[in-house]
Amino acid sequence: MTNDTIRVGVLSLQGGVIEHVNMLKKIANVIVKELKSTEQIKVFDPHGMILPGGESTAMAIIAEKDQELFPYLQQLVHSQKIAVWGTCAGSIMLSNQVDHQKKGGQSLIGGLEVQISRNYFGRQINSFETTLTLNLHDDQEEGGASINKMEFEGIFIRAPAILKTLSDKVHIISDFNHTKPDGTEETVIVAVQQDNMLATVFHPELTNDNRFHQYFVDFIIKNNQQQQQQLNIIK
């Protein structure tokens, strides 16, 4: 990261792109760009990527024009291991197991070892807001994880829910008690992190609070340092 400039790309096929861009513009040392194609991603060479919310089926259809796009994103996330944050539809793209996936629908990047269920809370009309507690993990620090708790407004729009983690590499950042239509309660997971991946099923970009975006920028910096260290070990 020359001159401490952090390049963050926001995948811009469809959905809530500009909201992420505006949030990131408020953070020092960040250059943010909307990226629509493989070529644009290659030229910008991001340190971190945001996969925004929207409609994952629509995003997959739009991406058909650029057959290289999803394989290239997979390479960035899984070989180059750049930091990536999926919000809502973006979290579906990162997940390894997707319930209620449309046939030929969501193009997946995968890697995040969770089971996610699309449109879990119902239709658009069932969208809601609730105050969440986030347990932000700082486990790249020496001496193990330190956890920073913060209250955060969770905005859920036709959101998926993470039903299960499939590996102990996945850290749960937030879950909450949800009352199902039949009146029974259950705990659903709404934010996780694993290695270089972060996923939220809610929308921090729709609040006036950019602390989660700041967390992602710090996550990019730490991830980048870790990747550099790995490279030095290999050399």
Ligand SMILES: NC(=O)CC[C@H](N)C(=O)O
């Ligand atoms: N706000 C959102 O991103 C909704 C996600 C959408 N329901 C999907 O499955 O793609």
